[in-house]
Amino acid sequence: xxxxxxxxxxxxxxxxxxxxxxxxxxxxxxxxxxxxxxxxxxxxxxxxxxxxxxxxxxxxxxxxxxxxxxxxxxxxxxxxxxxxxxxxxxxxxxxxxxxxxxxxxxxxxxxxxxxxxxxxxxxxxxxxxxxxxxxxxxxxxxxxxxxxxxxxxxxxxxxxxxxxxxxxxxxxxxxxxxxxxxxxxxxxxxxxxxxxxxxxxxxxxxxxxxxxxxxxxxxxxxxxxxxxxxxxxxxxxxxxxxxxxxxxxxxxxxxxxxxxxxxxx
Amino acid sequence: xxxxxxxxxxxxxxxxxxxxxxxxxxxxxxxxxxxxxxxxxxxxxxxxxxxxxxxxxxxxxxxxxxxxxxxxxxxxxxxxxxxxxxxxxxxxxxxxxxxxxxxxxxxxxxxxxxxxxxxxxxxxxxxxxxxxxxxxxxxxxxxxxxxxxxxxxxxxxxxxxxxxxxxxxxxxxxxxxxxxxxxxxxxxxxxxxxxxxxxxxxxxxxxxxxxxxxxxxxxxxxxxxxxxxxxxxxxxxxxxxxxxxxxxxxxxxxxxxxxxxxxxx
Numbered sequence: 001x002x003x004x005x006x007x008x009x010x011x012x013x014x015x016x017x018x019x020x021x022x023x024x025x026x027x028x029x030x031x032x033x034x035x036x037x038x039x040x041x042x043x044x045x046x047x048x049x050x051x052x053x054x055x056x057x058x059x060x061x062x063x064x065x066x067x068x069x070x071x072x073x074x075x076x077x078x079x080x081x082x083x084x085x086x087x088x089x090x091x092x093x094x095x096x097x098x099x100x101x102x103x104x105x106x107x108x109x110x111x112x113x114x115x116x117x118x119x120x121x122x123x124x125x126x127x128x129x130x131x132x133x134x135x136x137x138x139x140x141x142x143x144x145x146x147x148x149x150x151x152x153x154x155x156x157x158x159x160x161x162x163x164x165x166x167x168x169x170x171x172x173x174x175x176x177x178x179x180x181x182x183x184x185x186x187x188x189x190x191x192x193x194x195x196x197x198x199x200x201x202x203x204x205x206x207x208x209x210x211x212x213x214x215x216x217x218x219x220x221x222x223x224x225x226x227x228x229x230x231x232x233x234x235x236x237x238x239x240x241x242x243x244x245x246x247x248x249x250x251x252x253x254x255x256x257x258x259x260x261x262x263x264x265x
Numbered sequence: 266x267x268x269x270x271x272x273x274x275x276x277x278x279x280x281x282x283x284x285x286x287x288x289x290x291x292x293x294x295x296x297x298x299x300x301x302x303x304x305x306x307x308x309x310x311x312x313x314x315x316x317x318x319x320x321x322x323x324x325x326x327x328x329x330x331x332x333x334x335x336x337x338x339x340x341x342x343x344x345x346x347x348x349x350x351x352x353x354x355x356x357x358x359x360x361x362x363x364x365x366x367x368x369x370x371x372x373x374x375x376x377x378x379x380x381x382x383x384x385x386x387x388x389x390x391x392x393x394x395x396x397x398x399x400x401x402x403x404x405x406x407x408x409x410x411x412x413x414x415x416x417x418x419x420x421x422x423x424x425x426x427x428x429x430x431x432x433x434x435x436x437x438x439x440x441x442x443x444x445x446x447x448x449x450x451x452x453x454x455x456x457x458x459x460x461x462x463x464x465x466x467x468x469x470x471x472x473x474x475x476x477x478x479x480x481x482x483x484x485x486x487x488x489x490x491x492x493x494x495x496x497x498x499x500x501x502x503x504x505x506x507x508x509x510x511x512x513x514x515x516x517x518x519x520x521x522x523x524x525x526x527x528x529x530x
Contacts, residue, residue: 140459168463194405198433198464 056224074208080112092158096128100162143169164189202245321489339473345377357423361393365427408434429454467510
């Protein structure tokens, strides 16, 4: 928050008194050893400044191809591909996509979506893609609007949403419009938020292993702190995985699985 | 995170490039103007250190009665009272409480729960209260265990949960046990999380106005930054409000409301 020339920072220590003590001491002592950044903008100037300061840093989630630097994240192209292939596998023909922010995450998931369509001979229809979100799935009004727009024309029968909060909002709009989930329209999100299973339409999701990203980023940063002059840039890319719940569990798919199983001697 | 003598801090700037720039500059420039602390431990030493440094700070959510300092939060006693009175009003007789952390939040909500029971002539039964949570509603296993324990004896017909994530976990356990919500057992949480409406059992909740707490805390901090020697300690307490959804919307209550309405000429 910047106002009247003041810079104020809010920090958290996850209910751990030892961490809290360390965080406050560190803030008061003006010691900073390293940075983990989920950046929404990366300029040559910022990159040079960070390099010049000599403070080690690791980007998470998003990277900037023009700057070779330490990064830990998920394969976002695979996120989009796996989600879309799953919708295709349950029989969806008109698959929409509600896009995320214009970073490697949003672009990668969108490209993965298009790649999956193409691989299965489904023509890409720009009318089935919502414009970029300007907030990271936290703007409910924007998410509702994106889904309403998709339902304005001939409705899709499957939607891959950039993340779970967008999917939760989109599902509300679909239910309000009287659509049945997943029979009329199926949804896949991304994040695999814990409460996804507790939703009205328990949400199928791509798990992008956010905890693991945190663990790996911390490890990379700690190794950078130990070895002052690292030999190479670390670029860690995790593989996402699909978690299937009712929002894509169509009866005909269940029937299909039963038939396959019943055919097993 | 503290390991091998390194202190590492993780910060966020809500997808705003200007904030991000400011945060990184500030971190690199070692400038710190003020602190907003949701503290889980406050010692005389820490309090003195903060005072001595002259860095203004505001506590949010929780305060420590032994230290008179700037605070912004909700009336937690009212949270517990309103939630419990609501459960009483829909006809619950055996009202359980899953407790939060042992701070003013957890203690205040528990005291409010007991006060409401007492005011309505319902005897307090310690067997209907789960022990303290050690994590702030983020430990799902602990939340499941607390609810399972409550169902171990004669089950309650209403549960006031310290927060929404605990309620979401508790509801899963109740549904798994074959209970109908809200007919057999009603639930009230606290937080009024946006996705509460999208849950299997849309969750009644006490809104403790977390956004407003943030806004007010920022305002108090900014005023402290402007006036270097403030005359008095600021203690801002917001009133919580009840948001009713299906998890407490019993048919007999609906029927009751209908009867009341039908009696209106």
